[in-house]
Amino acid sequence: AAAVRGRAEWVRGVTELRDGPVGDAHQSLLLAASLLAADAPADAAAAALAAADAAWAAGDLSACLATLAPGPPHRTENPAPGSDGPADARSAAAHSAAVVHDHRVGMRALLEGRLDRAGAPLGQVVERGRTEGRPETLLRSAAAALLLGDVDAARRGGARALAAARQLGSDTLVPQALEYLAYAELRAGRHPQARTHAEEGLRTALRTGQRNTAAHHRAVLALAASIEEEPDVVARHVTAALDTARRHGLAQAATLAQWAAARADLGRGRPFDAADRLGLLVLPGPGRGHFAVWRLAVPCFVEAAVLAERHEDAREVLTDFADWAAFGADPQAAAQLARCHALLAPAEHADALYRRALDRHDEAGGDFERARTALLYGKWLRRRRRPREARGRLGTALAGFERCGAGVWAAQARGELRALGAAPQGTGTGAPARLGLLTPQQLRIARHVAEGATNREVALALGVSTRTVDYHLRKVFAALGVRSRLELARTVGEAEQAREVRGAGEARRAGSYEKTGAQH
Template sequence: MNGDGSRARTALPIGGRNGRDSAEPAAADRGRAALARGRRQLFDGPVGDARASLLLAASLLAADAPDRAEVARLSAADAAWATGDVTLCLSTLDGTDTPGRAGGYAGLGTVPAKASADQDGASTTGRDTDHPPSPDTTDVTVPPTESRPPEPPGGPGPGPRWARDAFVRDYRDGMRALLARHPDRAAGPLRRVLDQARTDGRTDRLLRAAAAALLLGDVHAARAAGARALAAARDADCPAAEARALEYLAYGELRAGCHAQARTHAEEGVRAALAAGYRNTAASHHAMLALAASIEGDTATVARHASVALTTARRHGLAQTATLAEWATARADLARGRPLDAYDRLGPLVGPGPRRGHFAVWMLALPCYVEAAVLAGHPQDASTVLADLAQWAAFGVDPHAPAQLARCRALLAPDDRVGDLYLRALALHDERGGDFERARTELLYGRWLRRRRHLREARSRLGAALVGFERCGAGAWADQARGELRANGAASVTEAAGGLSRLTPQQLRIVRYVAEGATNREVAQRLAVSTRTVDYHLRNVFAALGVRSRMELARLVDQESR
């Protein structure tokens, strides 16, 4: 414009023959920067922003670095999963989305299973903190009643061609099939992911394998892959990968019913996530700690961990983490005998509409909702979700669902069918394992029997429930079983022994005299106290031990002395 011909000539190559050579490195550099930024946001920022950055990275790296472009797109799918948007997740996996589309998140009432990991082939040690492994998903899939986007041509078979690596392609195709509600088509690709990971010790591949196992409902394989990923991350001295490996491992242990081990690993996970600066991962661990505490019935601990998880989840759009935390809070309400509170909390999570929980989690909360609704006096609401639970059980990825379905049907059945349904549920529990869920079924069955005056059988069922709860450390649930046993007319031997050990020395002396047959007056004379004092202590003893007669008290003392 100023007539300087030399400047004009030097400016021409920018748009001329060499312009493409200059633009490609610039695009690749921008793509790597977007990948690093998106991966960081995935673990420590709004996941909608992470997805947009990762899709941009995938488009910029596609020509010059296709392997990294695969990493970016799969990580973008992880971000879409975290938002709880099924349509967004499928479009990202199909490669039909664009970098400009923002990821929303459908309903914050949801929580974590996990299903993703890094596929960056350039890093095999887990030390690459600029490109950390990707997040996780759950062993749960799209609810049967949820609307889904149209499948790409040919259905969820061989997918779009953006995935050139066989491992990445199998993982993507398996996840797509599950999201499109074709578990039969998902099994093959996801099993190949597990097979390939057995000979591949890279942390990112092992994390993907743990996610694949959870998607298949194979908690044993998920725990094994998670443990291997944890060992590899610790060997590489990488807190970021360690935090994520602990996340998969803790979730697999929760699904397997190993709640104490899950709590230990989640506590370690919080420390590792905070050391890596991964607030999203730390929030997921807090949600799992809340779930573990809800088994124990520790409402204060549940509230503390759920509050931390929900604070980050709401700020960063973590629908899965939020759902888990809400579910944990509701289950703690059930444990403490507050079914109406649980019913109020779970209703929005499992009902239709924008407040429904994360698609990978809300089905897991259905058994709690049915129980809460029935106990709170709203059986009609419980009936409306029973079909969803039946379809979920038929889906085949949750080993506990068939037994839980039979239990829920028993809660809603007419009297002439209740017993058979509870027995069916118990038989299914025996096939699948899990002390906690079996004990919950025994408790509900025993309560039903007691209220119909089948006291001997009720005593057997309630005693089995108490043993099961005590075995898995479910203190508040065990208290419910003890209360039902007291109402049934007998305190458990375990409770009696524990109760006697808590008596004061004076109370214990009175108890032993009474057990020997002494009257209150005789006890007062032996101890040089008034009969009113003996009466007072005995009332407190009866309340503490849950007994209603001197004969029951004598029997308990005799049982302890054996």
């Protein structure tokens, strides 16, 4: 009877974790673990780990650590008397129990700051994701990889979990797999890919009644949109994410959404607003953001605080952030730390710190963060009256922002280049140059519309909402100076024709050079 009640509480807790107050989910799952402990210890361990997931979502560090406290060694239940338990079933159960045990041990060590003890068990969970085919195990593998900062392994685990969930027809697990994929892409600085996964994840989460999962996807969408020229999209996703987060106690989703709103402020030249928002998240105090997320927002806060003349506040959070960078769980943190120190350093030290940050970015990868450092370095060089060096750094920043679709930050780089008297690429008056003013997403929409597609058809083709297409199309019209779809089609056509002519000319020149070389 206890086991039956335990499994009922387990189902209730998992359901609440996806679509209800996560504090209630935590209690239901703890009760399930206690009821299952005698007859089904492996299931009890799995329920306890799910309870830790609920405490994590709530941002309750003490409850998370208590739930992850060491328990008895994991074991697999023996088959019922008189039954011949299949070998593959026993093997699968043993694998599941080992994954749960290793994840629990590694997660607790990580939260205690013991990376030396966390790496091995979490690494085992990641490794099992290379051979396992069940979506639950693959989701644990992706989650463990994110904890370790191995974004490539997280992407692989998330992609395999998504494929497995789809193959099994498990609609409830698809949004979660997409959530891990979206987070991994964000951590890697690949915002367009994160947005694609989160858009699909949001649709499937809402369709399957998982409002908490939907809130996480909205937070990712807000972060992705915060680097683009879409303030209304950021605001819409932030508002929706916070609405669910506040009612259901989702501290993690709330912190991500608030960070997105602040980053949008910073990108649009509102550092005082950004510093006010981010200060609540990252400065010590009862209102500090989620224990596993707030450090990710520190580089944004330092930049905003320096611009807002809040240097002491910026310095206050850097000690914690230095520990986080040394921890090694965030591939971007070392470069971001050097950038933060450069922002606060006297002139004689800042140059070397910016260069060190760029070197670290080269090791970590990620176009967006490297471009942000190059932009700040270029601004610093311009203020120091070193225009030639500034032009190089700002040009690199502009190219990086354009490559990852960071339209609002690209506009900053263009403004700095114009202040230097250097015309950014694509600011000429011809059609090809004018198309160079568009972000990658805007250019895709412009080409679809030029081919005669309606806004709804464009939205379906690109997997976005018609509202997003409407917003981008208004930006396209303004940037190109056109007032109708017909003018837009003509402008795009002229640009494509000019590109073909230029390509043919380059091919002829290349052929001429080859012929000349052969003659010599």
